[in-house]
Every structure is written in structure tokens, then in C-alpha cells.
Amino acid sequence: MAINYYHQLTLLKDILANQLTEDYGSHDEFHQLQSLVQSLVQNNATPEDLKQTLLSIEQYAYQHDKEGAHSHLGKVDLDSWIQQVNHESEKFH
Template sequence: MPLNYEHQMTVLKDILSNHQTDCCGTVSECEQIERLVKSLMGNEQVESHVKNVLPSIYDYGQAGKYSADLDSHISAHQRQLSEWVDQLT
């Protein structure tokens, strides 16, 4: 069963928040970020201010997936992670 809009937003916020607080993550989390963002971009329920940040979040997930040092990638994006979590709330 696919996740509904609210659940997708919650999962995305949780992953980004965990990356921010833990300064670490997994490739599968980055892949999940990509899938969630793709789904949310096509959802009419998503507010425009959220849709404006989704491409940046997608890029973050994609770059993280291919990063040789994922923890460093996450650490380098601490400010953005904090901003994204706030914007998705």
C-alpha cells in the first residue's frame, strides 16, 4: 500500500531531521529521499512553498547516494537540512 501525502511528508521530515541530528545516514535513506520527493512533486496537495524546496532536497539525496563519504556529505549540508525541516513543517 502506498504512503499517503501526510505519511510521505512525515517520513521525509524524519529522514532529514535524523540526518541533521545524527550527522550520518545510509544510501538507502538517500534513495528513499529521492523516491519521496519524486512522488511529492507530482502531488497536487503539496503547497507551492514546499514544492520550491523539493528539487534541492532531491539533489541532496542523489548526491548523497553517490557520495564516497556520506557522513561528510551530510555534515556539509547541516544548515540546509535545518532549513528544509523547518520549511516542510
Template sequence: MPLNHEHQMTVLKDILSNHQTDCCGTVSECEQIERLAKSLMGNGQIDQQVKQVLPSIYDYGQAGKYSADLDSHISAHQQQLSDWVDQLT
């Protein structure tokens, strides 16, 4: 059963929050961030303010997926992660 947009937002926020607090993550989490952000960008029920940050979140997931040092990638984005988590609340 597919997740509705509210559940997708919760999962996305949880993954970003974990990256922010743990300063580490996995390639599969980055792939999940990409899928969730892409799905939410195409959803008409998403708040316009949230839609504005989704492309940046998508890019973060994509860059993380291909990063040679994922933990450094996550550490370099601590401020953005904090801002995104706040904006998705």
C-alpha cells in the same frame, strides 16, 4: 499499501531530521529521500512553498547516494537540512 502525501512528508522530514541531528546516514536513506521528494513534487495537494524546496531535497538525496563520503556530504548540508526540516513542518 502506499503512503499518502501526509505520511510521505512525515517520513521525509524524519529522515532529514535524523541526518541533521546525527550527522550521518545511509545510502538507502538517500534513495528514500529521492523517491519521497520525487513523489511529492508530482502531488497536487502539496503546498507550493514546500514544492519549491523539494527539488533541492531530491538533489541532496541523489548526491548523497553517490557520495564517496556520505557523512561529509551530510555535514556539509547541516544548514540546508535545518531549513528543510523547518519548511516541511
């Protein structure tokens, strides 16, 4: 079952928030981030400015998973991305 746009945004935000809180990201989380980003980027409902953020998130997930750099995840970036995704998801309330 595919999840809708709002739920994808919520899941993305939750994974990023968890990584920010835990200062850790698992291999599975990075793959989930990449999958979510790819789906959201292909969605016509996704605004262009958010797509740029999503591509940054995808690069972050790829790089950290590839290098095994599961700590020191760049809290400033994570916080900024969470705020941007949250702003988009608030449009549905």
C-alpha cells in the same frame, strides 16, 4: 500500500531529522528521500514553494549518494528543510 500526503511529509521530516542528528545518511535513506520527493512533487496538493525545497532535497540526496559523501551533510540546509516540511505538515493538525 501507498502512504498519504501527510505521512509522506512526516517520513521525509523524520529521515532528514535523523540525518541531522546523526550527521550521517545511508544509501537506503538517500534513495528513500529521492522516492518520497518524486511522489510529493507529482502530488497536486504540494504547494509550489515546497516543491522547490523538495527539488533541493532530491539534489542533495542524489549528490551525497553518488559521491558517497555520507558525512558533513549541511546542517543549515537540513534544518531549514525540516522546518519547511514541518510547517506544511502542521496544516493537518
